[in-house]
Amino acid sequence: MDKKIEKVLEIFKKINSIPRKSKNEEAISNWLVEWAKSNSFKVVRDDFLDVLITVPASKGYEDRPTIVFQGHMDMVCEKIPESNHDFSKDPIEMYIDGDWLKARETSLGADNGIALALAIAIAEDKDVKHPELELLFTVDEETGLTGAVNLKANWVQGKKLINIDSEDEGVFTIGCAGGRDAKIELSSPLVENYKYDTSLIVEVGGLSGGHSGVDIHLEKANSNILLTRLLKEISYKGIGFKLAELNGGSAHNAISRSSRAHIAINSCDIVTIKEILNSKLKLMKSEFIVTDPNMKLSITESTKLEKVRDKKVLDLILALPHGVMYNSSQMEGIVETSCNLAVISTAENCFKILMSQRSSVMSRLDEICNKIDSVVKLSSGGVEFGGGYPAWQPDFKSTILKELKDCYINIFNKEPKIEVIHAGLECGVIGAKYPGMEMISIGPTIKHPHSPDEKLHIPSIGDIWLLLVRYLSI
Template sequence: MSQLSQLQPNKLWQIFEKICSIPHPSKHEQRISAWIQSWAKELGLSVKEDAVGNLFIKKDATPGMEDRRGVILQAHMDMVPQKNASTEHDFLTDPIQPYVDGDWVTATDTTLGADNGIGLASAMAVLASDNIEHGPLEVLVTIDEEAGMTGAFGLEAGWLDGDILINTDSEQEGEVYMGCAGGIDGSATFKLETMTVPKNYLSFNLALSGLKGGHSGVDIHTGRANANKLITRLLLEATNKFGIQLTELNGGSLRNAIPREANASFVVEESKVEALKALIVEHLSTIKTSLSSVEPDIEMTLISPETFDTCWQLESQLQVLRALNACTNGVIRMSDDIEGIVETSSNLGVLRTKGTTFNALVLIRSLHDDGRDDAQTMVQSTFELAGAKIEFSGAYPGWKPDTSSAIMQVVRDTYQSIFNKLPEIMVIHAGLECGLFKTAYPNWDMVSIGPTIKFPHSPDEKVEIATVEQYWQLLTAVLGNIPTK
């Protein structure tokens, strides 16, 4: 027997283990979708797929519960594909390798996909059960939540009958979420001027690694370093002091993950190499000291690769580096209304060089549309002053808290009756799909719950075993306490 199959609740963990075995990164959910549909049909359940790929599964009320309000359990089927550069793993073909590590379940050198695989597994476990009391029940499984919320954007009215939605994508047991941040993506593009590498110049590649990374929403306040910002700072200083000229600059992999790694290729005059190496050693020592409590494993590696024929012109290079250095990153403002909650943030998530084009991706989040717009203008001004073209896309609204929510009251009272304490009612600085659902279903009463998941969107992702059982107890009890129509 596998380690996960011995955990409780047994059915949930069995389904989650199966989910891990099927590759399902964002934009590539076809295999997991096909399996879910086949699984539902084997149980005799009604399952439909809409034009964008969302799935809808329906189950009749248990006897005596037909008069209850209809409930929709909601999860997304995609996961964030993150691994360390030294890890050999193809997210399109290789299964995730989950294992028990003390009180947690984690994965071997990759993201685990507990975000939102545990939520998906819990919804499917409810569908598979014959001893959980519930009223009319629907399960909504969306696509592409992590890379664009395509499923939530594409949700159309008329597919679902229930009027209470329980989102399963929260990541802290004991916290019940009634609101979330909205966001927008920014893409800045520079046209690079290049030149032939001067004589007596040597070629190098600098790699920055060992950072923790994490979710650009829920981890943004932790002080974790951004690899893109760290390497930019060094490159700008090296440019000003020694005239290094870049041939390539890349960093990060997803706009919604704090970058863990970055690398740059460049050339430098042979007479300045030793002084440059000394600067790199000094810089590494400085950031190791200043970030020692939060980033103890930072590494920089300098190697001499093949010789480069062309490099960036200094003026063009300085435009890029100055813009990246000035670009706002991290927490911009804390909430005035909710203690300890980030209101507005920005993540310089991805840097990419392609020929004579350089691209930077930024994800802005805010609890308020005005905060999002303000941060957007700051980022836009930074890049336009440097001569870049910047475009914004994928704007999605926050989920405004409803203090009169009936399902919130049910969840709060049920939690107190089970655990003899009140849960914390929270707003999360992350992009749950709930805000977008209001477009097609403005009258839905919504709440979000989940187990404790640490460091999602990074290879350190892990889910606490005991909290999965607590979450399951709460979820199933809430279904039995849904009020009548």
């Protein structure tokens, strides 16, 4: 393995030893500040824990324009159901499998820890010639782009920004969708259970999950919707039951992989209910045989429930939109508008649903949010929409695009792919904060982000290294 790649992976391992779940970035922010100080780099931090580090220009490069490297500190923390990993304290356990870096039982955190590792490795390498660098590391990108949204308008001085948060080497991203979350509550108080003498715990799992922006067009199974369909099948067959709990999903930008319900039933219906659920699952497996071949159903007999709830939430879940709503009419093969029914949770007197909407056309984003609002109102629930983040409109004539494209062709003797993606990137927010900023997003190849199957292509790290070093030297 090339020593430059080894150095990047060494830094990435250190980063992955520090807890950095979204909204829990204090430790990694502190580490970045200390790293900067130990290298005598100027460092400032804002009240939200965003970090800006200034690396002086190499000798002879002092008069060249400042380049900004940007990435986010936080990661999506996903693990397999059997894992005992504690993301609040345990390091990510990494291992190499051929050309790929993987994690045992958890997401890897290459999204976006590899950005930090690459930027730090370049800043430390005395052989790399570069103009002044600004390393902009933000917090809470995965659950609301909080760090980028709260950046001070005069903080960053550079006018050319390289976001290292794309996931396909050889692809230059120059635009992305905007987004907005919806928090839904549906009243469902617990009441005495006078009718049902036993209960079942029904779980759907084994799904592939994935990123709700990058993977939404693949039409992967959503465990929240699958479980709801299974439970509704019991009602369709005329068998009564009540809910006690319904939980599934883990993050607004992850397609839910597992969901669990606890239902009150009569013992005389156990056999029939199991037959109904298993028969329905068999049919659903055929729908997702390509995307989710490991789909599984678990049915566990439990004891009588003293308190139960109504099951109106099931109707709401099936009525809410999920998946691709519109494809782009301007860019072939690009999703324009989508919706992710991300998380369902059970509270004391209600069910809560978290949804995430994306669109590159802001009027369409309004439309899908209005649709959600209407469906929730018809169910007598309440919904609160987050402020969201803007789309990043592409600039095909930017200087930074031409410069990086020329560098790529000179190194690899082929042209990079230029694209606009459906996932959200901080560039949209940063561009709104800093008018006139030229931006591009690149990165090594990452597969299955936001899931325990996440993996990082090691040779592509070397390709990104070569590209960045060449660009900095021009």
